[in-house]
Amino acid sequence: MLSNPVLYSPEDIARITEGRLRLPPVVRHPITGVSSAPGTTRNGDVYVTVDAFRGIAVRRARMAVARGAACIVTSTPAVSVDLPVVLVRDPNKAHEALARHARSQFQGTAVAITGSVGKTSTKDLITHVLRHCGTVQATFLNQNIGRFLRDVLAELWSRTDAAVFEVSMTKPGDILAKASLVKPDIAVVTSIDTSHIGNHEDGAVEWILEEKASIFESLGPQGIAVIPDEDPFFPELKAKAEARAVRVVSCGTNDESDIRLLSYQMHPGESHVEISVAGEIVTYVIGQPGYHHIRNSLLCAGVLHASGRDLAAMRSLSRFSPTGRRMERHALTMADGGALELLDDSYNASPASIRMMLRYFSTRSAVKRKILVLGDIRELGSRADDLHRSLMEDVRSSAADLFIAVGPHMKTVFDQAGLPGTSFDHADEAASHLVEIAAAGDLVSVKASHGTELNKVVNALRRSAKKVSNAEPSWSVDQKVG
Template structure:
């Protein structure tokens, strides 16, 4: 309808608030009334089926009239994706997806041009821009595909059309939209259909909920990781070292010594999935092992700090699920064998009507794995403490609504013989403030 067809499209949007740069293609059926808000972002390409009169539209807006905006949008998406015949990795899982994605990116970035999800920014509204981040010189793309509700992974598959899919594990999360654990498992299982039919699916076969995913329709290749003898990438002789985890990787009748920074057996599984993925892209296991040695653990993911009163603090305040709580408690016990072990636990979010049951399950985990002192912060987190007491945990248990009294107690009970785990999520201001108050400095890693 209007404007030049020589403008380069660099960004995409399907909502007005997504327009933040010039050279954006905006696909919308809604009538734009306040054009002044869009003036800073011209030239702008508007793809619309609204019956505008030409004089309504400012000169800086290139206008393309289509019969159906949604149909035009998906034609644009599919056209763009199929310009690139490169490996595209999609990663989902309740825990470990960001770390696994960063490990893969770290290994490949030494020799390849990689585009990837930024940290854990994996919102469905970012899919289009992540797709458009693939450029002519991009050699590999790696994207997190989180589940907020059913259909999210299928939607991601429509954008990215992954050639390699990874399911790290499936716990209990986002039950406010998935309603039940079975619904959540089914939502994660959408990865099976999202992958290219000739692609590869990497799974942890020892994860109980992942084993419930129906994979019978998948015609690609399934790669199994874990400790079982049937695994394609198998870990054995797993042990803690001063700076991380050491293990032996078995693949095709050969064995390799692997070191990975970051503590916990779950970190070994992240490394197995990462090595399996890059191996599919032609990186040898020895090459991957060398690159993993310089991997840096993510902030607030089981980070060690020198705490107040010469204690040791484990900051694991990025997210909390029962899956990640179990992993964190195992790390607390492994690093604190000769110390007093204190667990400070916050509320588990996004659980909907299953909140009470999941918090009770967290209390059961703490009772079974064991700590020397349990402190919960927040109203819902009190359910964790109450259930642990009900099960007969037999250690001092405290519950506080906020961090003020919690810090006072910790200040009185921690010393050089104490290791403290603070476990919560990024949305808990109280938990983050407490972790900040408890830190003296970061522990040396060498």
């Protein structure tokens, strides 16, 4: 987008939030952004002290000022800084008021993305291609909780061409509440699976379906839904989408798919893809291997098609890089000068995303050893044991030479899979073991939920190497579809 447009004056902030403005003798800086976290405040931001009162609000306001804040919104009169201060009754409601105001002025295409697996990667893919069609604002990394979503909404510039929002849930009703703020023109659901199923007392995947599909209720009268027709819940998703959307764009491998995958080839560091879009053949390269990127790119093409944008933008994906620690590939130069390939997918995990990673892992060849490191999946509630055990056959079929399991649930998988390797209670133990056994020529793949802390395994292995660089393995997979 154009660099740092002025979004608000202090008077605008006070009017929108129904607050009381306290001005210093001189107003020095224009307001060019919005932040609700002092650690991420940038020069020119209005900092809103959400979830912070009295002494905490004072400390955080000072931190934000030190980072360049141009204005403070707070309910704490004791906040005394040489900047405009807007005193409000409730900073959280003031923050939401700014978000609603900016969204009401926004004239571009708003895209909201949810799903059990692949939200952040799909958001990154869609943002990447839309930037080759015009100006774009988007949620940063995987910052999909309420206040970060409101930050991006509140700093929407009316003349931006498109905005992309990742919408997550931690409790029932979350997705609809967040999506109702976004008011998307296009709603994308990546998948329906058991991720975070422990957040609901009955542990039924049907609850996940209802929650994810609630995003369609936020669509306007001309809203469009983009959904994967390979998903087991596609008929239910489609029915719920059709109840609210003026149009449903299906993406997959079926003859009836609006966005249909025809063939793909996975090469060193990239994937070559051929799709059909309403009868038009489109070919492109994704600058990352892995079927999950190919599958998610279909949703990306669906957004371009739904919004009437040029499908030639798909060719920009040759320069795509995912958010860190999501199938992030590194070449590690070991002590003997040989190379080890590290696949870091340690940021998050679900049963479905582990299966997707194993699908990629099983195709890999031309390596000395394939070492699979899996840790516990969090937020599965009472179904944790069963859902971990459901991965056993996938692990057995992964062609792993060594299997290292971390955590009590993944230990159960290890005990039953019958593969060489070992299990550990904690990531620190696994990290020490892997540093001892890893050698040049190995492929090491690491995946778990963030809370299992397998980033410690990745960091230990990286520290043990003489050099870390981007990986370029020599292998390929060709696949015709249908």
